[in-house]
Amino acid sequence: MDQSLLVFVTVAEKENFTRAAEELHMTQPAVSQYIQTFERMVGTKLLERNNKYVRLNKAGEIVYHHAKEILGLYTRMQCLVDDLMHTASGNLPIGASSTYGEYVLPHIIAHLREQYPLIKPTITIGNTKEIAELVASHQLDIGIVEGNFKHEKLHIEPIAEDLMFIIISANHRFANRKEIQISELSKEIWIVREEGSGTREATEKMFDKFQFHPHNIMEFGSTQIIKESVKEGLGITLLSHWAVRKEISLGTLKMLKINGLPVSRKFSLITQATQFHTKATEVFLDILRKNEALPELNMNDY
Structure with a gap:
């Protein structure tokens, strides 16, 4: 992975060279050198700097958007390679719309952790449109959303009523x-x-x-x-x-x-339109598709 790319993204998110250096366990001059080298490589300034803040300019916003996607792809690639030699483990970034994420997903995660304690799920809550965009940009491995929609970069399948x-x-x-x-x-x-x-x-x-x-x-x-x-x-x-x-x-x-x-209505599962998934993703998808951990509806309560 290009270290300059990681340094640039960290500076952009921390909006401060010192905080970025601390996050990356580097010195501030080293961070500054990476940014200067990266800007020369891109061919333009990417950050507006003064004594109070560091912010992305228009070119920086474009580069940041694509850099996040590149880093997500790299992390995914590394996880897939690691999975060839290991059992299901590691990070599993999941996104869900609020109803599913707040009231159903906790049951699924508890079931997952019982069977695969080495998997570390993280959950992002957003509306359907937001989650779909995060999956499409490789910032999430899985999304569970409400409503009907189409997306050329995503595989979409109904999983629950x-x-x-x-x-x-x-x-x-x-x-x-x-x-x-x-x-x-x-x-x-x-x-x-x-x-x-x-x-x-x-x-x-x-x-x-x-x-x-x-x-x-x-x-x-x-x-x-x-x-x-x-x-x-x-x-x-x-x-x-x-x-x-x-x-x-x-x-x-x-x-x-x-x-x-x-x-x-249907809840839909959204993933990247690819045949390659990490083992952590595969076992989670298997649980979702079996609907074995969904909370049951007792109509007598109504």
Whole structure:
């Protein structure tokens, strides 16, 4: 691996030569020399420097983006070679959209660690679009996301079904109704996820399906914030059964029974479109595809 590339990326992320030197266990003059050599090789300045900060300029942003991808490819290559002689071990960078990452993935990771304690997973949470971009740029080995999308650089396959329900506070006036028409909810405040979220996509599809257009919508960037807001009576929402299992069992949230619901959607597994995967990735994919560690849905709770 080109050491200059690693030094450049570290300086860009630390925004400081001294901190970068400490991270790399090098002297500051050595770091400066690597940067100067690298800039000469590229043919232009990449960093804006002053006494307070070091920042990427326009050329630096381009080089940084590609440098991250190159370093990711190098790390992946080295892991694949190491795997030829060893059992499944090492780092496993995983990305997941919030519903799966926060409410399902911990069960999968626990199952993985029981069988393969030498694998060290790291988890990045983001919306569907963000996770797909990180996998495509080789910064993540695996992504699990909500919603439907296509990407020319990625292999995409459905791995699990998710059921989504309209959720209200236990103190809502409809909480004890046995059945309700969705048209009765038009004047409610609907709390939805941000654009790019799989949960938001499912909500929009439900609105279209019922030709239903709420008068009041609030957009929040976190499922946990939405749940807390609904519990406090701020509005109602559409959420995955995995996200509300605990609150439903405790009685702090209620699920409305409406004809045509629940909404069904798929979680999809995304990986690089290649036949080569590390052993750590392969065993994790095997667990995912068998669905053997997914938390079960008990419809009696609803």
